[in-house]
Amino acid sequence: MHRDALSLIGFLALPKTTKERASTPEFHKFQRQLFHSSPARILEHLKPTMTTPKVARFGDGHYRRVIYGLGPYIADYEEQVLLACIVKNWCAQYIVVGVIIGIV
Structure with missing residues (x-):
């Protein structure tokens, strides 16, 4: 059993800058791009495994092509x-419920 298992695969880069520069749209864009590109770089060696099917035998005895992915x-x-592209301190669940109530 692998309950409560953890495996560290890397550290995310944290850019440092001055207070004045930290509030600029350019720095915010750079920070977002760095946040999303870092895991992609760390995990790039797994990409062939997650894009090329492998043949595996299943419990029912049949062979099937499978593509493995991350959890x-x-x-x-x-x-x-x-990651969700929502506004901080807003609850997306209530936004959705309000829209559904308005439609129904």
């Missing part, structure tokens, strides 16, 4: 906001 991504709130 869930755990993130703190700040990372979830960035």
Whole structure:
């Protein structure tokens, strides 16, 4: 059983800058690009495994082509906001419920 297992595969780069530059749109764009490109670079050696099918035998005795992928991504709130492209301190669930109520 692999309960509560953790495997560190790398560290994300954190750019440093001055206070004045930190609030510019250019720096925010750079920071977002760095955040998304870093995991891609760390995991790039796994890409062939996740794009090329392999033949595997299943429990029912049949052989099937499978493509392996990665499991869930755990993130703190700040990372979830960035990945989900939502506004910080807004609850996406209530935004969706309001839209559904308005339609129904």
